[in-house]
Amino acid sequence: MPNYGVPPLALTRGEGCTVWDADGNAYLDLVGGIAVSSLGHAHPALVAAVTGQVAKIAHTSNLFVNEPEILLAERLLGLLGGDGRVFLANSGTEANEAALKIAIKYGKARGKTYFVATEDGFHGRSLGALSLTGKHAIREPFGPYALDVRFIPYGDAAALKDAVTEDCAAVFLEPTQGEAGVVPPPPGYLAAVREICTANGALYVGDEIQSAIGRTGAWFAFQHEDARPDVLTLAKGLGGGLPIGAVVAFGEHGETFAKGDHGSTFGGNPVAAAAALAVLDTLESDGLLANAAEVGALIADGVAAIDHPLLAGVRGRGLWQAIVLTSEASGAVQDAARAAGFLVNALRPDAVRIAPPLVLTAAQARSFLDALPAILDTAAQTQETAP
Numbered sequence: 588m589p590n591y592g593v594p595p596l597a598l599t600r601g602e603g604c605t606v607w608d609a610d611g612n613a614y615l616d617l618v619g620g621i622a623v624s625s626l627g628h629a630h631p632a633l634v635a636a637v638t639g640q641v642a643k644i645a646h647t648s649n650l651f652v653n654e655p656e657i658l659l660a661e662r663l664l665g666l667l668g669g670d671g672r673v674f675l676a677n678s679g680t681e682a683n684e685a686a687l688k689i690a691i692k693y694g695k696a697r698g699k700t701y702f703v704a705t706e707d708g709f710h711g712r713s714l715g716a717l718s719l720t721g722k723h724a725i726r727e728p729f730g731p732y733a734l735d736v737r738f739i740p741y742g743d744a745a746a747l748k749d750a751v752t753e754d755c756a757a758v759f760l761e762p763t764q765g766e767a768g769v770v771p772p773p774p775g776y777l778a779a780v781r782e783i784c785t786a787n788g789a790l791y792v793g794d795e796i797q798s799a800i801g802r803t804g805a806w807f808a809f810q811h812e813d814a815r816p817d818v819l820t821l822a823k824g825l826g827g828g829l830p831i832g833a834v835v836a837f838g839e840h841g842e843t844f845a846k847g848d849h850g851s852t853f854g855g856n857p858v859a860a861a862a863a864l865a866v867l868d869t870l871e872s873d874g875l876l877a878n879a880a881e882v883g884a885l886i887a888d889g890v891a892a893i894d895h896p897l898l899a900g901v902r903g904r905g906l907w908q909a910i911v912l913t914s915e916a917s918g919a920v921q922d923a924a925r926a927a928g929f930l931v932n933a934l935r936p937d938a939v940r941i942a943p944p945l946v947l948t949a950a951q952a953r954s955f956l957d958a959l960p961a962i963l964d965t966a967a968q969t970q971e972t973a974p
């Protein structure tokens with residue numbers, strides 16, 4: 588179907604942060620499959636975990652239990668400080684659907700009638716997740732929606748305070764907005780979200796599908812302000828390229844789903860869970876959170892030091908940065924970067940996303956920084972000659 592347009596490249600293989608197209612051209616991958624390939628491509632730990640598990644048993648369904656899913660749930664709860672329960676799904680959208688059902692059930696039991704989410708926020712493309720998604724262009728064509736969702740500007744604690752009353756069942760937001768353009772909140776915002784939700788008995792659902800698993804230099808982005816949500820959703824980087832999503836609900840919220848309330852045929856798949864365990868183990872053993880923080884800072888500082896008329900600035904944290912442009916030239920920058928051997932993502936008309944594997948080295952980051960001025964020159968020329 589034409590919903591993705593025509594992709595510019597066919598990728599056939601990868602190794603570390605390098606990918607090759609069908610013509611044999613190599614590229615430095617600074618997109619990581621949209622913040623997914625956390626260990627890079629063909630990492631030996633991921634290959635061993637996946638091939639080892641598929642050779643044992645590839646699928647059990649939830650009629651039976653398998654070891655990797657249990658180990659993964661325990662591992663996630665260990666990283667999160669304990670007391671909660673995990674539901675495993677196959678994507679970010681599915682994780683958010685499960686979180687939304689938890690929030691609906693929570694609200695119904697207490698006579699709470701509406702939800703709050705953020706303008707420009709992104710939670711997925713299914714009808715439940717889309718009803719929480721504030722991006723007008725992808726939301727409006729498929730409305731109206733069945734839930735009462737009220738949208739507030741992201742990062743504005745006063746607006747959140749006004750919007751959340753005792754009738755609010757849950758607040759859904761990203762601890763850093765991803766699809767909106769890698770937008771970190773102002774300092775103190777996440778702590779204020781936590782406080783406002785607690786004061787009104789609203790669930791705080793943190794969508795960390797893009798921001799977690801080391802991306803920002805911490806396991807979870809909420810840890811930068813120590814403001815833990817009641818329900819947390821994960822996906823993207825968790826499986827290192829295998830499809831997986833997870834919902835973690837803390838304390839009593841882990842008991843919201845009773846038997847029969849939710850399910851998934853593939854959720855808890857042992858191959859995906861084994862991949863996720865390999866990702867978590869390798870991030871820890873190879874010090875990749877610190878690498879994300881250091882190499883990310885190197886990229887942010889390096890971009891900030893470039894003086895170019897097309898460059899407005901850089902924002903983000905860790906290996907998750909938006910290069911912000913002075914005009915709507917992100918498509919031209921993406922094309923010029925690809926021609927120079929770098930894959931980046933035109934996230935917004937005026938913003939280019941960098942979300943590489945967390946194994947990116949300082950030398951690889953420098954090679955991109957060295958090439959960036961010429962990439963911007965080419966993009967600026969294309970802009971000028973465009974009709």
Ligand SMILES: *Cc1c(COP(=O)(O)O)cnc(C)c1O
Nearest residue numbers: 678679680709710711765796797
């Ligand atoms: C990517 C993303 C989703 C949707 O995840 P899928 O795996 O594409 O279904 C939801 N929320 C956030 C914050 C995302 O970045």
